[in-house]
Structures are given as C-alpha cells and as structure tokens.
Amino acid sequence: MNTKLLSMREAIERYVHDGHSVAIEGFTAFICFAAGHEIIRQRKHDLTLIRMTPDVIYDQMVAAGVARRLVFSYLGNPGVGSLNCIRRAIEQGIPAPLEIEEYSHFGMIGRYIAGAAHLPFYPLRSYAGSDMPAANSRIQFVQSPYDGETVAVVPPLNPDVAILHAQRADAAGNTQLWGLLGAQKEVAFAAHKVIVVVEEIVEEAVIRADPNRTIIPGLIVDAVVHEPFGAHPSYAQGYYDRDNAFYLEWDDISRDAERTAGWLDEWVYGVKDRAEYVQKLGAATRQRLKPGDAWSQPVNYGDYR
Amino acid sequence: MNTKLLSMREAIERYVHDGHSVAIEGFTAFICFAAGHEIIRQRKHDLTLIRMTPDVIYDQMVAAGVARRLVFSYLGNPGVGSLNCIRRAIEQGIPAPLEIEEYSHFGMIGRYIAGAAHLPFYPLRSYAGSDMPAANSRIQFVQSPYDGETVAVVPPLNPDVAILHAQRADAAGNTQLWGLLGAQKEVAFAAHKVIVVVEEIVEEAVIRADPNRTIIPGLIVDAVVHEPFGAHPSYAQGYYDRDNAFYLEWDDISRDAERTAGWLDEWVYGVKDRAEYVQKLGAATRQRLKPGDAWSQPVNYGDYR
C-alpha cells in the first residue's frame, strides 16, 4: 500500500502555497489548530481562508497576516463572543485589510456540496427577504420549471486545499470520524488537495471492519498527518474535550494586538511543531480535558463466503 | 416513551390505503418482503409503487394486482434477469395494464432528496443525449445563472408511505442501519408516513450509545414493526444472506402466470403472517443463509461532564 504519511511541516510545505484557497473545516469539533499554526510558522501569505465558522484558528491566522480574503458564514467565538482579530482586520484594516465573502451556514454547506458533486449550483430555500444577496452577488435565484417558484442558489466552492481533522485513518488516508460530522466529507470531496490529520493511524483492517464509519476515502486524500492533540483547543470526540478556558482566555488576549502577537510568538513561532506545543501545554491540561469512556457497541457486518 | 410498536397487519391496515403511493425501498438489501406480502394479503389496490429497483417484491405485488402505476429506475431481477410479471403487465396488460414513470438511479435518488429537503427540484448532470426526457416530461432542464450551463432537474417525490427495513430500532422508531444504506434515509424523510421494520427492537440506550449509526430518527417514524427475517429473500447485513436460490427460482416461476398465482397462494395468501412464512421456510434454509461473524470494533464517544 502507498503510504501518504507526512509530517505536518512536510504536508503544509507540499500542498499549501501562497495565494491558495484553504479550508480548515470542522464545526466547533475537529478544528485542526496544528495545521493553522504550521501555516503561520511557514509564513504563507495571500491565502483565501474558507470556513463556515472562522473560529479562533482563523482569528489567529488573520492576526498573523497569512490571509487576504475570508469566506465564511458565522464570525464568532462560539459560546464566547467576537473574533477580535478578524474584527480589527475588517473594521480597521489591522494588520491588513481583509476581503470578505459571506453566506449563511446552509449556503456554505450548499457550496461545498456543489463543489463536491460537480454541480453548477446548489439550490436552497434561503436568503429571501435578507440583505445578504445584495451584499454578495454570488447568491442568485432561479425559477423552478415545475411550479415557477423561485429558489436561491449558490455556486460550487472548490478549495485548493482542505485540511480535515479526525480520530483515525490508515496510511492510505481512509478516514473514520464519529461525533459531529460537520461538512468534513463535503469539503474533502470539493477540494483539489486533501490533508487529513488524525489522532491515530490504524491498520487498514480496522477501517475495513466498519466501512460505514469511513467519511473520507483514501482515494481523495493526498497526505495523512499523525498529530495527536492536533485539534486543541478544539476537540476530537472521545479523545479530548474542548478547552473552553482557552476560548475564554483568547477573547481577552485577542482584544489587544500586542498581546495577540505575544501569544503567537510564544505558542506558534516559539514552538517548532505540535509535539512541542502539546508538551508546553502540560500534562495537567491534557488530563483536565480527558473525558470518561462511552463506548459504542460493536455491530456485526457478517462474514459472507 | 411513546411506543410505536405495531404488528405488520396493524401497520399496513393503518397506514397503507387504496390509491396510495408506497415506497418499499432498499437497494438489493433490506427489501421488506414481509410488508409487500401483507399488502397483498390485505388486497390493497390502485397503489402507485415506487422503488429504484422494483425487484422480485414488486414483481409479486404487480402479479397480485395491487398496483396501478410504477415509478422506478431499473426493472430487473438483479443478477438474474427480467421481472417477468411486471413485463407481462407492461407488454401485455396482464393481469392489468401498468402505468410507468421512469428515471435513472440518480434521478430517483434526486427525487427523494428533493422530497426530503422540501426543494422544488433537484439538479443533476444526467439525461443529456438520452431519450429518457422525451419519454418522461417530468425530467426537465434549467440554466445555471453562473455560467449559463444547462443541467437536468427532477421534481420532488413524496410517497404517501415509505416502508424501510433495518437491523434495529427502539420502540420510538429511532432506527440504525449498517451495510448498504441505499436511499433509506432520503425516502424516509420524503414520505408522509414512515413504517420501519426491524430485525431487533432495542433499548433506547443502545441507540444513544452510537448516534452516528441512526439513519432514521423516531421523529419521522409512525410505526415500528418487529419482524425477524422480514426481508427474506432479500437480506439484512450481518443477520442473513440474500437467498440467491430463490431469486433464480422466481425467474422460473414468474415466467408463467399460473405458477405465479400458485406461488402467491402458497407463500402469501396461504400464510397468515411473516412468522408463519419463516416457519414454512424451514430451519435448513435459515441456517443456509446465516453468515459468519464480522464484528466492528467499538468506538469511544467519550463521557463529558
């Protein structure tokens, strides 16, 4: 079997280039901060950052100056408040102006589906009566040939690179995910290149023992990165909890551009990779974020001969 | 918790009425023959039968005279040959003429999705250059507002009743399915009434221990029928194999209208319910169709407090 295992540094070097459109997806869960930090360390620039919820990871990346443009549907620090760095960029052009392209959640999901399924548009019943179409001319409307009814449509979105975090994959990139599935599958199929980042590398036999859990097939995966704790302060279901304390702390840090820079110096530029970050985080934090067990029951697929 | 448990007789009496459109779905797998036979026994008539692959079950139902119309995408006995009874109805009007409405597989799937998602149409890149749109005016084309490209569309399909077989559900109808997922989820959400038929009734806790496996939520389920071996001669992954010998035998029986009637007399009208059918089938057949074990590994969802 062809192994696609790369270090995060290699994967970002090889697949993320200046000017690229990059989607690090994951709805609250499975947000690959490890990849975002490596992109910052490699000082990529002029990226178009794509995410339904830019979250703290894109707040950090925008503060670090890697982004030129942001495509999104909800610009908040979930459960906390604002994304202060992104607001500074949009409201005051600090550190640089940031172009934005904005949808609703379902609009973003529809764009991913259209991109993944090679459709010229995705129809959805949304945007009627909203000012969003006026703010974004990519949101259009078409008439149904059946009843003449009008329905909104959004165009396909095909990121240059998608980076998806999950619990496990084999070395060929067959990836299994449980918990919040988000739009991980759709964005993976929509992207030109796919980097999968996982908590564990498993034998192909583990994947084949439960094929209904495979959300992303190795067929569309270009690189597999083994990065335990790679989603912190976001989380991987069953492996660790969301670090809410950090999300609250970030709200405070990020209000000030200098403190933000200081945080990036210490936690991104100041560590050489995720392993060092995890070590710096410390055993106490990792222990605090460890959940109890809640195992599913195995199911029988049957051996047919 | 509200139990929705009914016997098959009660479920069909309560939810399937003459003139209804009925979808017994399941692609090769999970085809609920038990429900089809009960519909025949209750001598329902003027039904519109909806299935991607009408399969032997609709061949039997058409022979028994319950159907007025057939909506489908592939009219074959999978791996064997023709559906002889349906061919007799279409080609010779025996026992009665059968109206047909025909799509490709993706067209049927698209109709279910549009029905489930309350969309006025579903777009797909199909039918270009085919004579199918000429044979079915419901297949239309629309222009993309982005590049002027033309794409096919199909209208929503909302069956009066959908009957879906699966491995297990709780008494409220939260249903888990593994193996070939087919279009079970889509047709369930598209239908006005949903009857779920399962091999096992389980505690709600079993469902809640693996929420990613829940394909059909109790929210949209009207009746839950516990009917072990209810898909025979089709199959339920991990529980029993497809009875290929019967599929071959049916090809022979069904070539002759009288032999077909004889089979229906013996195996449908001649038994009072599925339990009697299974008993008549015999232990040797059930043993022949029993697969070996192939268990998935459990996964940890984590206990978060």
Add this chain to the structure above:
Amino acid sequence: MNTQPVPFAASEMMIVAAARALAGARTVFVGVGLPNIACNLAQRTVAPHLELIYEAGVYGARPTRLPLSIGDPALVSGSLSAMSQADLFSFYLQGGRVEVGFLGGAQIDRFGNLNTTVISAYAKPKVRLPGSGGACEIAIHAQKLFYIMRLSRRAFVQQLDFVTSPGFLAGGDARERLSMPGGGPRLVITDKALFDFNTPDREMRLFSLHPGVALEDVLDNIGWPVKLAQTLTVTAPPTDAELRCIRQELDPAGLYRQ
C-alpha cells in the same frame, strides 16, 4: 408551604418565560446561551417530549452538562442521532421538521426582522457582527420563531442597518408572498417584557410586563412607538421548582444568573 417569593435574576425570568412558551413542543432548534438552558428547562417541566436539535448536526441531545458551545461534545454523546450538517439543514430544518427556532441579535425591528451582520454600512462597518450562521434559514423555516434579547434602544430599532434574517419583512402578508415555509416570529422574550405579533399587520405588540417592571421602562427602551395589547398582563414570576431546576441542575455554576 412557604409562599415567600424567591428573588430571581432578569435572565432567569427570560429562561423561564422561554421554557414555558415551549409547552407541548416536540422539536426545537437550539442556539447557545439562554435558549439552550431554556430548552433544557422545558424538557424537565412543560415539554417532556421535546427533542433538541442543534445546527452542529445533532438530534435528540441529552447533554450531561450545560453545553458551553453549540458544538459541545456532550451534545453528541448519548444523543439519538449525530449527522452531517448537510442532512441537518436539508432534512430537518428545510424539511420542515423544526417546530420552534430561537434567535437573538444586535438589532430587531417592529416586524421581527433581525440584524446580526453589521452596525452601519456593510462595506465599511463600524461594528462587524457574526453574520447569519444558520439564523437566516431558521427564520425562514422554523414553524414558530422565538426571539430572546435584552430590551434596549440600541437593539429595538426603527430601522435595521442590515436585514440578516427575515421576520415579517414589511409586515402584513409580505412573508407569505415570498412563499416562506415557516410561520415567522411568534414571541419576543426580553428581560423586561414579552411581545407577540398578533396584529393584522404582524407588528410587534407588548402583551406582558415582567414582575416589577414599569411600562415606561419598556417604552423608553424601544426605538418606535410600540403597540400595546388591549390588556397588559404581568408575567408570572419563576416558580420555586423552575428556579431550583435552573440553579441546581442546569446551571449550578451560575453562569446565567447575572
């Protein structure tokens, strides 16, 4: 029985009013914050069959702790179904399976239209807000729309800076004319009073003052001359049982007791 009224916070009154409005409801699309705790309270009181739906892709959540974000892992573990967000938005929300949706935002107008996008001009915002998220679709598809917002002149405005999510638009049958599947705004729950839209032109109408709140205090905090119901009621204060449930079971840390 001791009938001495227990003191309560304004946010507790909001939670309780929201929970009561869910009486008998079967499904609710839950947001973070107050709606989340209100739905959990309703499940334990007036709506035992209520199933919680989260835009993160969860149906039938049974969180073992108060979820701190809309995608808390405790929403998944022990839920009835966890699915892709495509399925959630397509089959649950757009499919018409959501009975009540909760929304809140920076600005609301008299017809229940909501702004969660920007203060001032879109292209040159004074304050950039989060934007729609799922709000626009919730507003269009939920059978009933409940708002939870603190009352203030900055929020209850004559003219929105941006319409993110449609309420009754220009009022009357404007919503129906756009064939919107959902029923539109039904209730506005604030820290001072309750409002409905039971007027011919679907304009917001004050119908209940919370205990101890003066009418003027409400009127002063609304940027237009708000309509009044023929009879103004006083909202029943939170019961001991409701407060006990909030304080002991749902929010023992007191995060929502300000």
Add this chain to the structure above:
Amino acid sequence: MNTQPVPFAASEMMIVAAARALAGARTVFVGVGLPNIACNLAQRTVAPHLELIYEAGVYGARPTRLPLSIGDPALVSGSLSAMSQADLFSFYLQGGRVEVGFLGGAQIDRFGNLNTTVISAYAKPKVRLPGSGGACEIAIHAQKLFYIMRLSRRAFVQQLDFVTSPGFLAGGDARERLSMPGGGPRLVITDKALFDFNTPDREMRLFSLHPGVALEDVLDNIGWPVKLAQTLTVTAPPTDAELRCIRQELDPAGLYRQ
C-alpha cells in the same frame, strides 16, 4: 514450460480482455456479471491498486466470494467505505472520481450509444428491458467507458429503438457540445473481437479478432458496415495464469464458463 494452449470459453476471453484493458487503472465502476469478474481479475493481475466502486454504495470492495448481485453483502463486509447511494452518485460518479465504467445492453450503435430500455416503441414495447439504472450517469461521467456485449446483429444495430445512455451521440464532437464530463466510449469487448473509437468521427472500429475468429464472422454480426483499423491484430489468448485465476479463485463454480 508447457506451451500447449489451454482451451478457453468465449466468455473467458471477454473477461481477460476486459481485465487487461484496466491495466494501471485506479477506480472502476463495476456492474454485475462479466465486468465484476473482470475487475477482480484485473486487481489480481494488471491493476493491483484498482479499487472497485459499486452503485449500491460501496467503495473499495474486497469480496470474499464472487458477488451474485450488485448489492451482495460480501461487497460491504471488509470494504473501505459503505455509504448512501446519494453520496456514491454525487461525490464519486458525478464528482468525476470514476476512471472506468463498464456497460452492456440490448442494442448498441456505431457511435457507442446504448439501449437498455425497450425493443420497439417506448409506449407500446415489444420487449420491455430493465431501463437505465445507473447506466445513463455512468455513460456521462466515467472518464472512460468500456462495453462488454456479445456480438450479434440484434445487438449491434444501425438504429437504436431508444437511446438510454449516450455514447458519442451523432459522432464527432456531439458529446463535447453537450459538455459531458466523461470521455465517452473507449472500448467494446465482445466474444469475437475488440473495437475502439479511434476515428475522427468517433465511430466504432474493429481492431482485434479473438483467436480463431474469422473476419466475416464478425462482419456478419454487425448491422452496419463497420470500419476496420489499418492493421487488424489477433487478441492474445488468455494465459495460463489468467485462466487459473478465473477458474480457481474467482469462479470455481464455473458460472461464467459457458
């Protein structure tokens, strides 16, 4: 080494020719019958990285037995991914991830258009055939289209009764003008000969006769004056290894040896 040629059935020649045409392929959309066994043979010989995709919703099948239907449970157990058919058709097939698609049918014309729907008029059919299934989409989306059909005048016809699945339509650039994503017909594998479409107008062209088959026997079984390649080759007969693999591993019951 014994070089005595082993006798083989025409269907075995078809299976072997199909398998060889898959050399180096990465993904194939597999139908039941001959294509299925050909793909399994290719996996064991010329295309070790070939992954099998089934319209039933399976990617990376590793069947422990010869699947007797397109939805055999042995296709699921041990596969890399089992998914909804919506995902299969949307993301794999329409998404352009299928390299080779196999089709067969009742009638084919010189431009590789296929009829699997009816003999005679659609509204009053003499013979009602299965219809499209996934064939129309496979024909449109697969990067390359391979046909497997027995040669006969009833099948290779001047004029189809119904176009179920488009090949090169009226020939030339007709397919491109409809912006079809897939590359169209590439190869026709029959029990007597092989055909390609390497002509300026994309018309079917005989390029290889199976061992022992006379040119006239081929020409007599085609309903139009078929074009010939400049040099006709003779198809290399099945090797011992290929036959051993078919007979001992893939089809020990001899279902495909007629």
